[in-house]
Amino acid sequence: MPNASFGKRVRRNEDARLLTGRAMFVDDVNLPGMLHVAFVRSMVAHGTLKSVDVSAARERPGVVAVYTAGDLGDYCKPGPVLVNPPPVPGHVFHACTQLPLAKEKVRYVGEPIAMIVAESRYIAEDALADVLVDIDPIDAVNDLEAAMAPGAPLVHPHLSSNAAAHVVQRKGDYAKARAAADVVVKRRFLYDRGVSAAIENRAVAVDWNPRTEDMTIWDTTQAPIPIRNGLARMLGLLESQVRVVAPFVGGGFGPKIMMFYPEELLLPWAAMRIKRPLKWTEDRQENFFATTQERGQVHEAEMALSKDGRILGVRDWFLCDTGAYDPYGLTIPINTQCTLLGPYDIPNYDTEFTSVFTNKPIVTPVRGAGRQHGVFVSERLLDLAARELNIDRVEIRKRNLLGPDRFPHNHEIMFQDSAPLVYDSGNYLPTLEQAAEIIGYDAFVRDEQPRLRAQGKRVGVGIACYVEGTGIGPYEGARVTVEPSGTVRVATGVGTQGQGHFTVLAQIVSDVLGVAVEDVRVVTGDTREFHWGTGTFASRGAVVAGSACHAAATLVRGKILDLAGAVLGVAPEDLELGGGRVRIAGSNADGIALGDLAGKANPLRGAVRPGTEPGLESTAYFGPDRGSTASGVHAMIVEVDPETAAVEIKRYLVVHDCGTIINPLLVEGQIHGGVAHGIGNAFYEALVYDEQAQLMNASFMDYLLPTATDVPTIETAHRETPSPFNVLGLKGVGEAGCIPTGAVFAQAVEDALGVESGVEITEIPLSPNRLFQLIEEGRSR
Amino acid sequence: MNLSGTFTFAGPRSAVWSLLHDPTVLAKVLPGTKSLVQAEPGKFQGTMKVSIGPLTAAEFAVTVVLSDESEPSHFAMQIDGKGGVGFVRGTAVVDLADGPDAGTVMTYSSDVQIGGRIAAVGQRMLESVSRMMMKQAFDALNAEVQARMQSGA
Numbered sequence: 017m018p019n020a021s022f023g024k025r026v027r028r029n030e031d032a033r034l035l036t037g038r039a040m041f042v043d044d045v046n047l048p049g050m051l052h053v054a055f056v057r058s059m060v061a062h063g064t065l066k067s068v069d070v071s072a073a074r075e076r077p078g079v080v081a082v083y084t085a086g087d088l089g090d091y092c093k094p095g096p097v098l099v100n101p102p103p104v105p106g107h108v109f110h111a112c113t114q115l116p117l118a119k120e121k122v123r124y125v126g127e128p129i130a131m132i133v134a135e136s137r138y139i140a141e142d143a144l145a146d147v148l149v150d151i152d153p154i155d156a157v158n159d160l161e162a163a164m165a166p167g168a169p170l171v172h173p174h175l176s177s178n179a180a181a182h183v184v185q186r187k188g189d190y191a192k193a194r195a196a197a198d199v200v201v202k203r204r205f206l207y208d209r210g211v212s213a214a215i216e217n218r219a220v221a222v223d224w225n226p227r228t229e230d231m232t233i234w235d236t237t238q239a240p241i242p243i244r245n246g247l248a249r250m251l252g253l254l255e256s257q258v259r260v261v262a263p264f265v266g267g268g269f270g271p272k273i274m275m276f277y278p279e280e281l282l283l284p285w286a287a288m289r290i291k292r293p294l295k296w297t298e299d300r301q302e303n304f305f306a307t308t309q310e311r312g313q314v315h316e317a318e319m320a321l322s323k324d325g326r327i328l329g330v331r332d333w334f335l336c337d338t339g340a341y342d343p344y345g346l347t348i349p350i351n352t353q354c355t356l357l358g359p360y361d362i363p364n365y366d367t368e369f370t371s372v373f374t375n376k377p378i379v380t381p382v383r384g385a386g387r388q389h390g391v392f393v394s395e396r397l398l399d400l401a402a403r404e405l406n407i408d409r410v411e412i413r414k415r416n417l418l419g420p421d422r423f424p425h426n427h428e429i430m431f432q433d434s435a436p437l438v439y440d441s442g443n444y445l446p447t448l449e450q451a452a453e454i455i456g457y458d459a460f461v462r463d464e465q466p467r468l469r470a471q472g473k474r475v476g477v478g479i480a481c482y483v484e485g486t487g488i489g490p491y492e493g494a495r496v497t498v499e500p501s502g503t504v505r506v507a508t509g510v511g512t513q514g515q516g517h518f519t520v521l522a523q524i525v526s527d528v529l530g531v532a533v534e535d536v537r538v539v540t541g542d543t544r545e546f547h548w549g550t551g552t553f554a555s556r557g558a559v560v561a562g563s564a565c566h567a568a569a570t571l572v573r574g575k576i577l578d579l580a581g582a583v584l585g586v587a588p589e590d591l592e593l594g595g596g597r598v599r600i601a602g603s604n605a606d607g608i609a610l611g612d613l614a615g616k617a618n619p620l621r622g623a624v625r626p627g628t629e630p631g632l633e634s635t636a637y638f639g640p641d642r643g644s645t646a647s648g649v650h651a652m653i654v655e656v657d658p659e660t661a662a663v664e665i666k667r668y669l670v671v672h673d674c675g676t677i678i679n680p681l682l683v684e685g686q687i688h689g690g691v692a693h694g695i696g697n698a699f700y701e702a703l704v705y706d707e708q709a710q711l712m713n714a715s716f717m718d719y720l721l722p723t724a725t726d727v728p729t730i731e732t733a734h735r736e737t738p739s740p741f742n743v744l745g746l747k748g749v750g751e752a753g754c755i756p757t758g759a760v761f762a763q764a765v766e767d768a769l770g771v772e773s774g775v776e777i778t779e780i781p782l783s784p785n786r787l788f789q790l791i792e793e794g795r796s797r
Numbered sequence: 798m799n800l801s802g803t804f805t806f807a808g809p810r811s812a813v814w815s816l817l818h819d820p821t822v823l824a825k826v827l828p829g830t831k832s833l834v835q836a837e838p839g840k841f842q843g844t845m846k847v848s849i850g851p852l853t854a855a856e857f858a859v860t861v862v863l864s865d866e867s868e869p870s871h872f873a874m875q876i877d878g879k880g881g882v883g884f885v886r887g888t889a890v891v892d893l894a895d896g897p898d899a900g901t902v903m904t905y906s907s908d909v910q911i912g913g914r915i916a917a918v919g920q921r922m923l924e925s926v927s928r929m930m931m932k933q934a935f936d937a938l939n940a941e942v943q944a945r946m947q948s949g950a
Contacts, residue, residue: 059884059913125912145881153886301917708910714917715851 126305216266476768486748509549555748690753883913
C-alpha cells in the first residue's frame with residue numbers, strides 16, 4: 017500500500033487539541049440557566065436509614081430541588097446487572113444492585129442518600145449540611161475472611177451469608193497430578209488494588225429540551241451507547257430522543273464503564289422535571305467513595321511439579337471482595353482464574369472462588385481487572401518452586417511455556433466473555449529469551465549481583481511472564497465517509513479516554529483509502545454520530561472497533577474503485593489509490609481526487625444507478641467469537657536499602673507481543689502508563705479502611721500515586737504474533753503494562769534481599785513501611 | 798480511635814467533679830466550643846468548631862449524656878457529634894482518685910468512632926489534634942480549679 021502508516025510511529029492526531037487545552041471535556045459544558053448538583057452521601061458504612069430530613073435544605077436560597085429515594089417513585093429501582101455470569105456449570109450468583117438513592121439501608125460510606133440541585137455548586141454544597149440524616153449504625157463488614165465467618169453481620173440480609181458468588185472450574189484431575197508430584201509448593205497470597213486515579217473524575221451534564229422533547233447527555237462514560245439505550249428505556253423515551261456524548265475523557269481504566277452510576281440515572285430524570293440543564297462533576301474526594309474501585313483477594317494456592325520443574329497442576333482457592341453490590345457480575349474473579357494459567361502448559365487445574373459482599377464501594381474492573389491477582393499467584397509459586405527445586409527462575413519458566421505448535425490452545429475453562437478460554441496464537445519462548453537477554457539476566461546473576469553484593473549493595477532481578485485476554489466481543493461498528501472536501505470521516509461507537517483512537521483508527525482507514533492520516537477525522541463516543549456498539553473495555557478498542565473501521569473502509573474502497581472505474585472507463589482492478597486520489601495504476605495521470613469522486617457519487621441531477629448507494633460511505637461491523645490473547649514478559653532490576661526499605665528501580669523492561677502493531681509509539685504509551693499503574697499498585701497505592709469500613713486515606717496527600725521520580729525509564733521491545741481472529745492480526749495492549757508488575761516487583765525485591773534475609777513476599781501492595789516490617793520479621797526468624 | 802491517659806489536678810476531687818459538670822466552665826475550657834448548655838440533668842448539648850488538618854473550622858453539633866455517675870469518683874459519657882464533615886461517636890469513662898498534695902488524679906479512657914470526611918482526610922492528624930485539644934482543655938480546667946481553690950480559700 018502506498019504511504020502505508022501501519023506499523024509506523026505516527027504522531028497522535030488528537031494531541032494538538034489536548035495539549036493546547038482546546039479539547040472538550042464534560043465539565044466544559046456550560047449552558048444558559050444551568051443548575052448544579054451535589055449529593056448527600058452516607059458517612060456510615062453500614063446502617064439502617066431511619067430518616068432523611070431535607071426541609072431545611074429546600075428552604076436555603078438558591079436551592080431549586082432536593083430529592084430523596086421517596087421522591088423518585090417507580091424510578092427508584094435497583095440498577096441492572098451489567099455482565100451476566102458466564103455459564104459455568106454449578107455457579108452461584110446473587111445479584112444485588114444499587115438503588116439510585118439509598119432507602120432503608122446504607123451499605124458503604126459514600127452511598128448517595130439525597131440529591132441537591134441549586135443555582136451554583138457552592139450553594140448545593142452548602143445545602144448538604146442542611147440535610148439531617150438519621151442512621152442507626154450496624155457493625156460493618158470489612159475483612160473478607162471475617163465476612164464469611166458464621167454470625168458476621170450481613171450486607172444483604174435477605175441472603176444467608178455475605179457470599180455474592182461461588183464458582184468452581186476444573187481442568188483435568190488435579191488430585192491425581194498432586195499425588196504424582198515430586199514437590200508441592202503452597203502459600204497464602206494477598207493481592208489488593210486501589211482506585212483508578214483517572215486524571216479526570218466522573219461528570220454528567222444534561223440538557224433536556226421540553227419543546228423538541230430530546231435530551232443531550234454529556235457523560236464521562238466508557239460506554240455511551242449502552243448508557244443511551246438504558247436511559248431511554250428507564251426514562252420512557254425513544255432511543256432516538258436521547259443523545260449521549262462522551263467527549264474527550266481524561267482516563268477511563270475501567271470504572272467509567274460501570275453502568276449505571278446513580279448520578280447518571282438521576283441527572284437526566286431531574287432535568288426532565290426541572291426543565292433546566294444540570295451538571296455534576298465529581299470532586300477528587302468524592303471519587304474515592306462514589307466511583308468503583310478494585311480491591312483485595314485472598315488466595316490459598318498450591319502448585320504440583322515434577323522434580324525437573326514441570327508443572328503438573330495448580331489448585332487455587334480464593335476470596336474476592338465485590339464491595340456492597342455486584343453489578344459487574346463475575347468478570348474480575350473469572351479473569352483471575354483464567355489469567356493465572358498464563359503462558360504455561362498447566363494440564364490440571366482446580367480453581368474455586370467465593371465473591372464476598374463488604375461494606376465498601378462497589379468493585380468493578382480497574383486496568384488489569386483481576387488479571388494481576390492471578391499472575392501474582394502463579395508467578396510467585398513458580399519462583400518458590402524454582403528455589404525449592406534449585407532450578408533457575410528463567411529456566412523453570414522456559415520448561416513450562418506453551419510451544420508455538422500448541423495454538424489455538426483450549427484451556428477448557430470459561431473466560432469472562434462467556435466463551436471458553438482459547439488462546440488464539442502466541443510465541444512465548446522467544447519473548448522470554450529476548451527479555452532475559454536485554455535485561456542481561458545471566459550476566460547479572462552470574463557476575464553483577466555477586467560483585468555488587470560484595471560491595472554491600474542489595475540488588476536483584478525479577479522476570480515474570482503473563483498473558484492478557486483482549487479484544488473480546490460482542491461487536492463494534494464504524495461508518496466511513498469520504499467528504500467532498502476529501503477529508504475522510506470515521507464514526508465509531510466506542511468512547512475514548514486518551515488511548516489514541518483518533519490516530520490508530522485513522523491509520524487503519526488511511527491505509528485502506530490511500531489518504532494521509534491527518535486527513536482522516538475520527539469521531540468517537542457520540543450516539544448521534546454512531547449508535548451501535550458496546551464500549552471501551554478489555555483492551556478491545558483497536559482490535560474490535562479497528563477491525564470494524566477496516567471493514568467499512570474496505571467497502572468504501574470498493575465503491576471508490578467501482579465509481580472511478582466507470583468515470584475513467586477502466587476496470588476497477590486497474591486502479592490504485594494514493595495521496596488522496598484514485599488513478600490508473602502505473603500511470604502518471606493525476607486521476608481523480610477522492611473528494612471530487614465523492615461529489616460525483618452524490619449528484620444533484622441525473623440518476624444514481626439502481627442498486628448503488630449515494631456517496632462514498634459504508635458501515636460495517638466486527639464481532640469476534642472470542643478475544644485474542646496478547647502476551648509478554650516484564651523484567652526489572654532493583655536496589656533495596658535493607659535499613660530503610662527504600663526500593664530504587666534501576667531498570668524496567670517490557671517485551672511485549674500484541675499481534676500486529678498499528679503504531680509502536682502508542683503501544684509504548686499504553687505500556688508506559690500501565691507500568692506506572694503497576695508500580696503504584698506494587699509499592700505505593702493502598703486503600704486503608706478502619707474496622708468500621710471508613711476509608712482513612714481519601715486524598716492524594718495520603719493515597720500515594722507514583723510520581724515521575726518513582727517511575728523509571730521503561731525499555732520496550734516488540735514482538736508480533738498476529739491474531740488469526742481478525743484480518744489485521746491485532747491484539748489489545750491497554751492493560752499489559754500493569755498485569756505482572758506486582759509479581760516482578762516482589763521477585764526482584766526478594767532476590768535483592770537474598771534468601772538469607774528470610775524475606776518472602778506473598779502480598780501486594782508493599783510499601784517502604786511494610787517492606788521494613790518484612791525485613792525485621794525475616795531478621796527475627 | 799482510643800484515647801486514654803491520666804491528668805493530675807491541683808485540687809480536691811469534689812472541686813474537679815463539679816467543674817467537670819459545669820457547662821459554663823466546660824464551654825470556656827474546651828477548645829472550639831461555641832456554646833454548651835445543660836439540656837436536662839446529665840445531658841449537655843452544644844456546638845463546637847474545630848480544625849483538623851485540611852478541614853478548617855468544621856462545625857459539630859455535640860450531645861454528651863452522662864451515666865453511671867458516682868460522685869465524686871466515677872462517671873461515663875456517651876458522646877455524639879455530627880457535622881457537615883463527618884461524625885464522632887463514642888464512649889468515655891472518667892475516674893477521679895485522690896492524688897498527691899491534695900490533688901486529684903483523673904484517669905480517662907475513650908473509644909470513639911470517626912466517620913465521614915474527618916476520617917477520610919483528617920485521620921492522620923486526628924489523634925495528635927485530639928491529644929493537643931485535650932491537653933489544652935485539662936490545663937485550662939486545672940487553672941480553673943486553682944482559681945477556685947484560691948478564691949474559695
